[in-house]
Amino acid sequence: MPLPAKAFQRWLQGIAPEASTADICRISGVKRTTLAQQLVRGKVAESTVVAISRAFNINPVAALATFDAYSDLAGGQLPPTAAELVSQIATMDLLRAVIARSAAAAEGTETARATPPAPQLTPAPHATSVRNWVDAIDDGELRHRVSAATGIAPQNYSAQLSANRLTPELAIATSRAAGTGLTGGLVATGMITESEAGWEPGARQAALDAMSDGELAALAGDRLQALGKTLKRQEQDHEETRTIWENLG
Amino acid sequence: MIEILQWSTLAVCCAAAVARIPSALRGENRSLFYIFLLATLAILLSIDGPYVAIDSVLGGTNITNLILRFIVFAVIFFIGLRSMKAFGAHQYRRWLLGWPGMLVFGVISAVMILFFIMMDSSGSSAGLAGVARRSVRDAHLVEYYGAAGRAYPAYVSLVLLPAIAKAVASRLPVLVRVGALLLGIGGASLTVSLLFPFIPPQWSSLKFIINYGAALCFVLGLAVFWTGRVRATRVAARKSSTAQ
Numbered sequence: 001m002p003l004p005a006k007a008f009q010r011w012l013q014g015i016a017p018e019a020s021t022a023d024i025c026r027i028s029g030v031k032r033t034t035l036a037q038q039l040v041r042g043k044v045a046e047s048t049v050v051a052i053s054r055a056f057n058i059n060p061v062a063a064l065a066t067f068d069a070y071s072d073l074a075g076g077q078l079p080p081t082a083a084e085l086v087s088q089i090a091t092m093d094l095l096r097a098v099i100a101r102s103a104a105a106a107e108g109t110e111t112a113r114a115t116p117p118a119p120q121l122t123p124a125p126h127a128t129s130v131r132n133w134v135d136a137i138d139d140g141e142l143r144h145r146v147s148a149a150t151g152i153a154p155q156n157y158s159a160q161l162s163a164n165r166l167t168p169e170l171a172i173a174t175s176r177a178a179g180t181g182l183t184g185g186l187v188a189t190g191m192i193t194e195s196e197a198g199w200e201p202g203a204r205q206a207a208l209d210a211m212s213d214g215e216l217a218a219l220a221g222d223r224l225q226a227l228g229k230t231l232k233r234q235e236q237d238h239e240e241t242r243t244i245w246e247n248l249g
Numbered sequence: 250m251i252e253i254l255q256w257s258t259l260a261v262c263c264a265a266a267v268a269r270i271p272s273a274l275r276g277e278n279r280s281l282f283y284i285f286l287l288a289t290l291a292i293l294l295s296i297d298g299p300y301v302a303i304d305s306v307l308g309g310t311n312i313t314n315l316i317l318r319f320i321v322f323a324v325i326f327f328i329g330l331r332s333m334k335a336f337g338a339h340q341y342r343r344w345l346l347g348w349p350g351m352l353v354f355g356v357i358s359a360v361m362i363l364f365f366i367m368m369d370s371s372g373s374s375a376g377l378a379g380v381a382r383r384s385v386r387d388a389h390l391v392e393y394y395g396a397a398g399r400a401y402p403a404y405v406s407l408v409l410l411p412a413i414a415k416a417v418a419s420r421l422p423v424l425v426r427v428g429a430l431l432l433g434i435g436g437a438s439l440t441v442s443l444l445f446p447f448i449p450p451q452w453s454s455l456k457f458i459i460n461y462g463a464a465l466c467f468v469l470g471l472a473v474f475w476t477g478r479v480r481a482t483r484v485a486a487r488k489s490s491t492a493q
Contacts, residue, residue: 237419237420237421240337240419240421241421241422241425241481243334243335243336243337244335244336244416244421244425244428244474245474245477245478245481245482246278246335246478247278247331247332247334247335248281248331248332248335248428248471248474248475249278249474249475249477249478249479
């Protein structure tokens with residue numbers, strides 16, 4: 001739910017009483033026309049608040065928490081679960097970890113398990129981070145509870161997941177319905193970074209290292225299968241489109 | 250009002266045909282150029298002035314109307330053929346090209362020619378309006394003849410509609426879906442035109458709107474596919490040039 005322009009103006013007054021709108025836009029990188037349009041409509045996007053708070057070195061979560069709709073974000077959040085952390089590791093990083101472990105295991109028989117330098121994980125979010133995150137915290141009934149709590153139709157919710165999107169409002173509603181920390185979904189959608197959400201640096205790597213070889217292989221396999229399906233569907237669509245262009249274009 | 254619709258449909262069709270000349274010369278999808286050309290001819294022949302002029306050259310027996318019907322059949326057949334290949338609707342192929350398709354075409358053509366021969370067709374008039382006014386018998390014959398002329402386009406449309414509907418509902422690029430939607434509206438209009446005898450006389454302008462609307466939808470739909478392909482190849486070319 002976008003934030004009311006009035007509350008936004010009040011918040012802005014609080015953090016930068018001297019700055020003009022032009023200054024704000026220049027510092028934060030928000031387009032002037034975008035901000036003007038949002039103010040005229042009376043609805044300011046959460047991403048605008050996040051960008052401006054970053055520019056003024058304010059934690060975006062704390063900034064959002066000053067608005068009524070996001071007051072739940074105030075105060076400490078539950079730490080992310082291991083499954084949430086792993087869900088925010090890109091598929092290719094998981095595959096790299098599989099290869100690194102198997103190489104280490106092969107060498108380990110001769111030398112005394114020289115731990116290879118862990119390849120740096122790409123920062124969240126990744127190409128399927130939203131769906132992977134929801135799957136990671138889903139107990140089987142989560143989607144039902146989210147749709148009951150927010151009134152969103154299940155197919156619309158699922159369409160957002162497929163597009164690797166989720167509105168901040170729904171992301172928080174999903175966390176709440178799952179009983180996890182409320183910022184997990186904001187990380188998965190790329191609204192805020194891991195550190196802004198209060199995730200320990202290296203938390204994802206630690207969660208990855210804590211997985212057994214079997215768990216890692218199974219997860220990487222699932223991800224690879226999903227990737228294969230998506231790619232195949234894209235290729236099929238592409239092929240169909242090409243046939244249509246060739247015959248009717 | 251109807252005249253505006255007729256002439257603007259002709260203009261759109263003619264523009265599409267002219268615009269396709271360069272790509273036809275390059276040998277890209279020539280059949281689409283012929284489709285546009287035939288469609289332009291068909292629309293030209295369906296308008297009062299050009300019709301009378303051409304028919305009087307051909308002897309003033311309204312044989313032009315019969316020619317027009319077969320041109321329409323040809324246009325719709327080729328659009329059907331291209332669409333069938335484009336949308337991968339190979340399971341319907343025999344309903345257009347196989348013996349069922351040929352049978353339908355043969356029967357409808359034979360019936361149409363028969364009705365034409367039976368009526369006293371002298372005296373050029375577009376849509377055979379003058380012939381229909383001559384006697385009750387001729388009026389009925391013109392009615393049946395017209396119905397036969399609409400039957401084949403409606404038949405081809407019915408064969409194509411499932412595949413087109415599938416493309417509209419698909420996840421394919423927007424231009425593909427818009428083009429398919431326009432073809433679908435055109436096809437649906439041709440199918441609806443089977444119900445012309447049940448349209449009350451005071452709404453007769455509805456017939457023109459459906460007919461020319463269908464023609465416009467087909468031409469615009471094909472133009473949309475064309476735009477889509479041109480764009481897609483341009484984007485691909487730009488991508489490959491940046492990749493080098």
